[in-house]
Amino acid sequence: MTISSPSTRTHAVVIGCSLAGLLAARVLSEHFERVTIFERDPVEDHPASRRGQAQTRHLHGLLAHGFRILTRLFPNLDSQLIHGGATVSDMGEAIRWYHYDGYKVQFKSGLAAVSMSRVFLEWRIRQAVLALPNVSLRAPCPVTHLITHPDRTHVIGVAVASNTAQDQASPILADLVVQTGGRGATPGKWLAQIGFSGPSEDEISVGVGYATRLYRRRPTDLTGAKLVMISPTPPHQKHMAFVFPVEDDRWIVSAGGWLGDHPPTDDAGYREFLRNLPVADVFNVIQHAEPLSDVYTYKFHSSLRRRYERLTRFPEGYLVLGDAVAxxxxxxxxxxxxxxxxxxxxDSLLRQRVSLEGLWRSFFRKVAKVVDIPWQIAGCEDFRYPETQGRKPPMTDLLNAYLTRVHRATHHDSIVYLQFLRVMNLMASPTSLLHPRIIRRVLGRRSS
Ligand SMILES: Cc1cc2nc3c(=O)[nH]c(=O)nc-3n(C[C@H](O)[C@H](O)[C@H](O)COP(=O)(O)OP(=O)(O)OC[C@H]3O[C@@H](n4cnc5c(N)ncnc54)[C@H](O)[C@@H]3O)c2cc1C
Structure with a gap:
């Protein structure tokens, strides 16, 4: 087996055809002659959830920064989404959000809120990616393991279980392999098979349970807002529910609870859960609405981050991206x-570099910076519950005491709320909430 020159960009392989895999393939298509995506599950040519991504049945909000990147990668995406029934509105105006014992002020924020089902979004993106002349998909076609050069320093391809004989692994050679097999992917095991250590892991146990149901949507169901979010005030409350409009005149409702305190899944129990939230806005939307699905559930035990950036040895020609990282x-x-x-x-690293040699080191270092912020935001909030387990960063309680006042200020102060939304949407650093202009507004009024 030969290693092609480190600057050869003939063929890239992507493992997994969910959102991260599609975005990786889209980016790689500009840098490689050919890109092949391998997906374990059959992939339908319509919006549908698959076994390997059961979470896609549940409500998925797309942050404004994510939407911005997607519309850059796929310039017609917003019009295609709207044409297919997605709702695009202003986040500040559209969301009625009960959070920390009050409603946030509704105002024009300039941030886009796009609402559609996860499967519809993915289907649109998949169509765009597979329309690229140099991208192809093989599915169902699970990747079984990595193939390395005999010196074991380079990944030079993957083995896949062929459609016809699952037990016959056939080698596919590639200059770069990108693992986007999701959280369930076992990168440590694959790395061990080729003589490398896997990454260390950070884990924050949250014990979250989702229960999701679709309902028929009528124009009169909700006035004064397009989406409703009810969030808990930790630590004494553990329940939440969101209702978002999705295509085909439907509502998607996801109810949830932290630390094992999960919503029931029978019809009466589900309704009761929604009725007993601190405010009735979600219940009011669904109480007379026709259910269009069963109640789907999902248990999410912990947030998980794999610290690839800390590895000192890693095979050339191989990267990991998406939920498989965090x-x-x-x-x-x-x-x-x-x-x-x-x-x-x-994308930006492949633009800057000629050689793929050492790409993993810069990639994981930069990805760690990307992951730091959402990891910090989610962890900080989750550590408000004393039962939450994991490595709690120093100053978390102090920060949370201040953020409680930020949350309460968002009930009446649109400037504080806008900055909070920008942080939440990963468009501004969390430290921007500590800018003197914001601190003055947050601490200037007595928090109720
Ligand atoms: C309940 C729930 C709700 C969520 N809500 C939101 C939300 O509101 N907003 C948001 O931004 N994110 C949300 N997420 C996260 C979001 O779903 C993921 O971040 C997103 O789907 C990207 O994941 P991924 O593509 O990395 O992996 P996945 O979506 O897990 O996909 C991995 C893919 O790889 C395939 N695969 C795995 N192994 C192999 C193999 N060996 N060979 C070939 N194929 C393989 C799988 O079949 C699957 O298709 C939510 C997650 C959950 C659990």
């Missing part, structure tokens, strides 16, 4: 945007 408590809606930002990192 999966966050989904309630904060960060995963897709994090994947988009990581794909952006890959």
């Amino acid at each position: 999966s966050f408590n989904p309630i904060y809606g960060q995963g897709m945007t994090s994947a988009a930002m990581q794909a952006d990192v890959l």
Whole structure:
């Protein structure tokens, strides 16, 4: 087996055809002659959830920064989404958000809120990626392991289980292999097979449970807002529910609870859960609405971050991206945007460099910076519950005491709320909430 020159960019392989894989393939298509995506599950040519990505049945909010990256990568995406029934509105105006014992002020923020089902978004992106002349998909076609050069320093391809004989692994050679197999991918095992150590892991246990149901949507169901979010005030409250409009005149409702305190899944129990939230806005939307699905559930045990940037040895020709690097408590809606930002990192590194040699080192270093912020935002909020387990960064309690006042200020102060939204949407650093202009506003009024 030969290693092609480190500057050869003939063929790139992507493992997994979910959102991170599609975004990786889109970016790689500009830098490689050919890109092949391998997906374990059958992939339908319509919006549909697959076994390997069961989370896609649940409500997915797309952060404004993620939407911005997606519309840069796919210039017609916004009009295609709207044409297909997505709702695009101003985030500050559109969301009725009950959070920390009050409603946030509604105002024009300039930030886009796009609402559609996760499967519809992915289907649109998949169509755009697979329309690229140099990208192809093989599915169902699981990758079984990495193939290395005999000196074991380079990944030079992957083995896949062929469609016809699952037990016959056939080698596919590539100059770069990008693992986007999601959180369930076992990168440590694959690395061990080729003589490398896997990354260390940070984990924050959150014990979140989702229960999601679709309902028919009528124009009169909700006035004065387009989306409703009810979030808890930790640590005494553990329940949340969001209702977002999705295509085909439907509502998607995701109810959730932290630390094992999960919503029931029977019809009566589900309704009761929504009725008993601190405010009735979600219940009011669904109480007379026709259910269009069962109640789907999802258990999310912990946020998980794999610290590839700390490795000192890693095979050349191999990268990991998306949930396989970091999966966050989904309630904060960060995963897709994090994947988009990581794909952006890959794109800019491939533009800057001629050689692929050492790419992994710069890539993981920059990806760690991308992941730091959502990881910090999600962890900080989750550590408000004393039962949460994991490595709690110093100053978290102090920061949270201040952020409680930020949350309460968002009930009446649109300038503080805008800055909070910018941070939440990964468009500004969390430290921007400590700018004297914001601190003055947050501390200037007595928090109720
Ligand atoms: C309940 C829940 C709600 C969420 N809500 C939000 C939200 O509101 N907003 C948000 O931005 N994010 C949300 N997320 C996160 C979001 O779903 C992910 O970040 C996003 O899907 C990107 O994941 P991924 O592509 O890295 O991996 P996945 O979506 O997990 O996909 C991995 C893919 O790889 C395939 N695969 C795995 N192994 C192999 C193999 N060996 N060979 C070939 N194929 C393979 C799988 O079949 C699958 O298709 C949520 C997650 C959960 C669990």
